[in-house]
Amino acid sequence: MHIPDGFLNVATVAATYVVSTGGVSYAVKEANKKLKEKHVPLMGVLAAFIFAAQMLNFPIVGGTSGHLIGAALAAILLGPWAAVLIMSCVLIAQSLIFQDGGLLALGANIFNMGIIASFSAYFIYRLATSVLGDGKRGRLIAGFIGAWGSVVVASVACAIELALSGASPLAVVLPAMIGLHAIIGIGEALITGAALSLVLAARADLWQLQKV
Amino acid sequence: MKHAFLDRYSDRDSFIHRLDPRTKLISVFLFILAVALTSPDMWPAFxxxxxxxxxxxxxxxxxVLYVLKRSLVIIPFVLLIAIFVPFFKEGEVVGSYNIWLWQVSVTHSGLQVLWNILAKAWLSILSLILLTSTTKIADLLRGLEQLHLPRVMVMILSFMYRYIFVLVDEVMRMKQARDSRNFGGRRLWQLRTIGNMTGTLFIRSYERGERVYAAMLARGFDGQSRTLHQLSFGLSDVCFGIGFGVVVIFTCIFNFLY
Structure with missing residues (x-):
């Protein structure tokens, strides 16, 4: 879902940059307010974690493979604004160091996979735990749904940006992106769920981290 | 650590390697912006x-071969998004083919969209690759800091850069352990294994973060990071910046005049 440069037109680039800059600056403000300096090395290591976890490819249909985005895991464990910060750093590094996602498209990528994915995961998770209860089972199912939802919602945002830029008609790109990511999302959801259940079993205290 | 793949060739020496990272960052941004603003039928500009x-x-x-190989990363996205455009876009039909039961037609405007995306994506990716392979990551981060990326983010990025290698090694070890235990079976089972690996990796990363912070505190960390190496914005930066800027901006403006 990392959009390279050349796909988005300048109007879309400008709009997504404005929104993402606003979102990230607010995340920085929240982080400075609520987090102590202790959390900075921690978030750095966790950004590296998301990065390394994205290297674990899993097979999808027909020889293609997908990998974790990680926004849902970060948002559920650390809170949405911390997830926005971590994902933004991961995306900046991916764009500048690996050319995975473009520089002008960085605003859009941060918007989709940072802001949209983190918040949709967080809110779906909160909503689901309030329905299912805050027990172990409830949390895992909520994490599962949240992770799946975050991938699909982010892919919708990505499709809309591409269509607005005239890269592809909405009627083509929207079903294609949703279809593909509804499948990739199952992988994301299962992995997030399994990771959450392992964290619950091994270090349940990490659920009580302060959320930002 | 066997993952020295991050900023390959950035330790070579050339006129471009010696430029200030800020000059390079701004130039690349300007270049990609100019490319994005150019209309697709202006092939002299391209x-x-x-x-x-x-x-x-x-x-x-x-x-050159390394740069070309690296630029192939855009291919999956091109295949996913752009390749179908010539068949779906309405407009003047260039060619129409019968493939088994389907009547497939390619339109002029669709081909133009495809060319537009391919040319722009490729030129942009080339400039980004040039940036990474001529700038050390530590310098790049200092440049971003000077360009007012929030300090918290610069810190997160520099920690991330330091620990990527350690964690990638960790992932490789876990993968090796998994594969030596006969990894396979049904897809659901595979995903569960990867999920457990992700969870383990999270806990190990978190605990490493705590240890790192304790070690840093013990060495007098006060929230600032200091380096001996200072960035210098010199005459060559001014010359390059002006020369590059004039060429790119004039090409872009020329495109609007015609």
């Missing part, structure tokens, strides 16, 4: 952009 970037690649002494 030729100028290509000559500029090709000359810079040659000047930088980064192997």
């Amino acid at each position: 030729a100028v952009y290509f000559i500029v970037i090709a000359a810079l690649v040659l000047l930088s002494r980064v192997p």
Whole structure:
């Protein structure tokens, strides 16, 4: 879902940059307010974690493979604004160091996979735990749904940006992106769920981290 | 650690390697913006952009083959999004083919969209590759800090850069352990294994973060990071910046005049 440069037109680039800059600056403000300096090395290591976890490819249909985005895991464990910060750093590094996602498209990528994915995961998770209860089972199912939802919602945002830029008609790109990511999302959801259940079993205290 | 793949060739020496990272960051941004603003039928402008970037690649002494290979990362996205456009876009039909039961027609405007995306994506990716392979990551981060990326983010990025290698090694070890235990079976089972690996990796990363912070505190960390190496914005930066800026901006403006 990392959009390279050349796909988005300048109007879309400008709009997504404005929104993402606003979102990230607010995340920085929240982080400075609520987090102590202790959390900075921690978030750095966790950004590296998301990065390394994205290297674990899993097979999808027909020889293609997908990998974790990680926004849902970060948002559920650390809170949405911390997830926005971590994902933004991961995306900046991916764009500048690996050319995975473009520089002008960085605003859009941060918007989709940072802001949209983190918040949709967080809110779906909160909503689901309030329905299912805050027990172990409830949390895992909520994490599962949240992770799946975050991938699909982010892919919708990505499709809309591409269509607005005239890269592809909405009627083509929207079903294609949703279809593909509804499948990739199952992988994301299962992995997030399994990771959450392992964290619950091994270090349940990490659920009580302060959320930002 | 066997993952010295991050900023390959950035330790070579050339005129471009010696430029200030800020100059390079702003130039690349300007270049990609100019490319994005150019209308698809202005092929002379694209030729100028290509000559500029090709000359810079040659000047930088980064192997051309490496740059070309690296630029293939855009292919999956092109295949996913753009390749179908010529068949779906309405407009003047260029060619129409019968493939088994389907009547497939290619339109002029669709082909133009495809060319537009391919040319722009490729030129942009070339400039980004040039940036990474001529700038050390530590310098790049200092440049971003000078360009007012929030300090918290610069810190997160620099920690991330330090620990990527350690964690990637960790992932490789876990993968090796998994594969030596006969990894396979049903897809659901595979995903569960990867999920457990992700969870383990999270806990290990978190605990490593705590240890790192304790070690840093013990060495007098006060929230600032200091380096001996200072960035310097010199005459060559001014010359390059002005020269590059004039060529790119004029090419872009020329495109609007016609």
